[in-house]
Amino acid sequence: MSAGRTGNRLTRGALPWLLPAAALLGWQLAVSLQWLSTAILPSPLEVGQATWELARSGELWQHILASSRRAALGFVIGAGIGFALGLLNGLSRRAETLLDTSVQMIRNVPHLAMIPLVIIWFGIDDAGKVFLVVLGVFFPVYVNTLHGIKSVDPGLIEMGRSYGLGKVRLFLDVIFPGALPSIFVGVRYALGFMWLTLIVSETIATTNGIGYMAMNAREFMRLDVVVLGILIYAVLGKLADTIARLLERRTLAWHPGYHPS
Amino acid sequence: MxxxxxxxxxxxxxxxxxxxxxxxxxxxxxxxxxxxxxxxxxxxxxxxxxxxxxxxxxxxxxxxxxxxxxxxxxxxxxxxxxxxxVRVMFQDSRLLPWRRVIDNVRLGLPASAAAHAAEVLAQVGLAQRARDWPRVLSGGQKQRVALARALVHDPRxxxxxxxxxxxxxxxxxxxxxxxxxxxxxxxxxxxxxxxxxxxxxxxxxxxxxxxxxxxxxxxxxxxxxxxxxxxxxxxxxxxxxxxxxxxxxxxxxxxxxxxxxxxxx
The missing domain is CATH 3.40.50.300 (P-loop containing nucleotide triphosphate hydrolases)
Structure with missing residues (x-):
């Protein structure tokens, strides 16, 4: 009985990795058997080798650090502004009337369309990339914070008021926790936009970062490094999402959608 | 009377x-x-x-x-x-889903009121559910928590x-x-x-x-x-x-x- 259950747990733990492992194996086989030319796709082993070399020389970490710095800085600023403005407009009708239309208008400009302008403004400096990330991250956080606050049950707010909660306590005890699930949705969207923006902006004009590493490798036909760059983006994206999900599970333990099973 | x-x-x-x-x-x-x-x-x-x-x-x-x-x-x-x-008990219990039962009862009270809140929760017969989330309670239990939340303020x-x-x-x-x-x-x-x-x-x-x-x-x-x-x-x-x-x-x-x-x- 218990052995069966343990086996069950093992299968359940391994199951999600079955397809990726099979794909990896198939990829290696396809290259080894020369179904696929290494001029189109390097084998996983070659990518692994390139990873090892770059990691040993320290180059890899330098690029990852540069990209992560941009991502984190842009996210903190963009999400911070989005959250603050979402709060302001969610809590004050007057602010919403004044600001929301303008924000929605700017939202309809695809932020990546601003790249030529950003290059002129900031050059190929870090500031330009961070600015683009800020733009990409701002809107999902803003929209979902605003929506979260607007959708807090008015009955709970009325109850809180009638039970003597002041403005600050009402916000901390009722409005913010009620808006939190929606804010998390915004944060997870924002993380996706964060990497996307970074990928695009780093391939256009940079002197370091993962995007630069990949573009530079293309010039020398180092396909293994190009693939490595793509994989690092995937890993970093997954990592950010996992952190957000863990945070979500911790803070939303009360929520029927998140109970520990 | x-x-x-x-x-x-x-x-x-x-x-x-x-x-x-x-x-x-x-x-x-x-x-x-x-x-x-x-x-x-x-x-x-x-x-x-x-x-x-x-x-x-x-x-x-x-x-x-x-x-x-x-x-x-x-x-x-x-x-x-x-x-x-004055305290109101509403048609729906209006418990905060993100607060445990006992923390719902002591809503708006200082931390020092914790013992009093536990006492009132016991008076409505739910002492053993203090650490539960509201979502796991039945409708009747939710309203009993709401009653405790109202009475903890000693309303007149x-x-x-x-x-x-x-x-x-x-x-x-x-x-x-x-x-x-x-x-x-x-x-x-x-x-x-x-x-x-x-x-x-x-x-x-x-x-x-x-x-x-x-x-x-x-x-x-x-x-x-x-x-x-x-x-x-x-x-x-x-x-x-x-x-x-x-x-x-x-x-x-x-x-x-x-x-x-x-x-x-």
């Missing part, structure tokens, strides 16, 4: 007085020139059909809304805002807005007993809004039937407590029901309705 128990609460019930209360929503007059006095420590049930204005009346007394006309006094003091002496006036409407019959009877016991122990004034005549007769000293925004019947319920559903109970219930249903059979002309009110006043 509530019986005095061994550990009487120092805060007695509040006296409530309403004069010339009027409230309109859009073009619709919900309450009109309503006057009402409620004695301290009494248990009053306000009944009526949907839309008769009974919930609006309760919201005005609670201070959740302001009347267009008239004045509400609690212990002779005009009520201007939400008062700490407790307003109950059809709090048992969504519960099954058995749970409802249990809740009647619980509410009655706590009311007897604590001596607050209670105003219950309900559309359930049996509930009104089971709990209240006085039943007020609201019709077209004004009291159409005002009946003292002089049965011993705890109330048993005997012949006297049934007679009172029947009388009120007949009055309620009678108005349905022949919808009264507005003039007729006014005449009834005047007779009462």
């Amino acid at each position: 509530p019986a005095q128990h061994s550990a009487p609460h120092p805060r007695a019930g509040a006296a409530l007085s309403l004069r010339g209360i009027g409230k309109r929503y859009g073009g619709l007059s919900v309450l009109h020139e309503l006057a009402l006095d409620i004695a301290p420590g009494s248990f009053v049930a306000v009944i009526g059909r949907s839309g008769c204005g009974k919930s609006t009346l309760l919201r005005l007394i609670a201070g959740l809304e302001r009347p267009d006309h008239g004045e509400i006094r609690i212990d002779g003091v005009p009520q201007r805002q939400l008062s700490g002496d 006036l407790l307003l109950l807005d059809e709090p048992l409407g969504a519960l099954d019959a058995l749970t409802r009877i249990e809740m009647h007993r619980l509410i009655e016991r706590l009311w007897l122990e604590r001596g607050f004034t209670a105003v219950l809004v309900t559309h359930d005549v049996a509930e009104a007769v089971a709990l209240a000293d006085r039943v007020i039937l609201l019709e077209n925004g004004a009291p159409a019947m005002d009946l003292a319920i002089d049965l011993p407590r705890p109330r048993r559903r005997d012949a006297a109970f049934a007679r009172l219930e029947q009388r009120i029901l007949a009055r309620l249903l009678g108005t349905e059979a022949a919808a009264p002309e507005p003039a007729q309705a006014d005449a009834k009110v005047r007779k009462l006043a």
Whole structure:
């Protein structure tokens, strides 16, 4: 009985990795058997080798650090502004009337369309990339914070008021926790936009970062490094999402959608 | 009047007085020139059909809304805002889903009140559910938590807005007993809004039937407590029901309705 259950747990733990492992194996086989030319796709082993070399020389970490710095800085600023403005407009009708239309208008400009302008403004400096990330991250956080606050049950707010909660306590005890699930949705969207923006902006004009590493490798036909760059983006994206999900599970333990099973 | 128990609460019930209360929503007059006095420590049930204005009346007394006309006094003091002496139990429990049961009970209280909150939670029989999330509670348990949350403030006036409407019959009877016991122990004034005549007769000293925004019947319920559903109970219930249903059979002309009110006043 218990052995069966343990086996069950093992299968359940391994199951999600079955397809990726099979794909990896198939990829290696396809290259080894020369179904696929290494001029189109390097084998996983070659990518692994390139990873090892770059990691040993320290180059890899330098690029990852540069990209992560941009991502984190842009996210903190963009999400911070989005959250603050979402709060302001969610809590004050007057602010919403004044600001929301303008924000929605700017939202309809695809932020990546601003790249030529950003290059002129900031050059190929870090500031330009961070600015683009800020733009990409701002809107999902803003929209979902605003929506979260607007959708807090008015009955709970009325109850809180009638039970003597002041403005600050009402916000901390009722409005913010009620808006939190929606804010998390915004944060997870924002993380996706964060990497996307970074990928695009780093391939256009940079002197370091993962995007630069990949573009530079293309010039020398180092396909293994190009693939490595793509994989690092995937890993970093997954990592950010996992952190957000863990945070979500911790803070939303009360929520029927998140109970520990 | 509530019986005095061994550990009487120092805060007695509040006296409530309403004069010339009027409230309109859009073009619709919900309450009109309503006057009402409620004695301290009494248990009053306000009944009526949907839309008769009974919930609006309760919201005005609670201070959740302001009347267009008239004045509400609690212990002779005009009520201007939400008062700490008044607590409301809502139709839905309105527990915060992100706070555990005990933290819902002590909402708005300092950390030092934790022991008191636990004590009141025990009084409604849910001490062992203190650390649970509200979502795992049944409807009746949720309303008991809501009752504890109201009573932890030692209100002098407790307003109950059809709090048992969504519960099954058995749970409802249990809740009647619980509410009655706590009311007897604590001596607050209670105003219950309900559309359930049996509930009104089971709990209240006085039943007020609201019709077209004004009291159409005002009946003292002089049965011993705890109330048993005997012949006297049934007679009172029947009388009120007949009055309620009678108005349905022949919808009264507005003039007729006014005449009834005047007779009462």
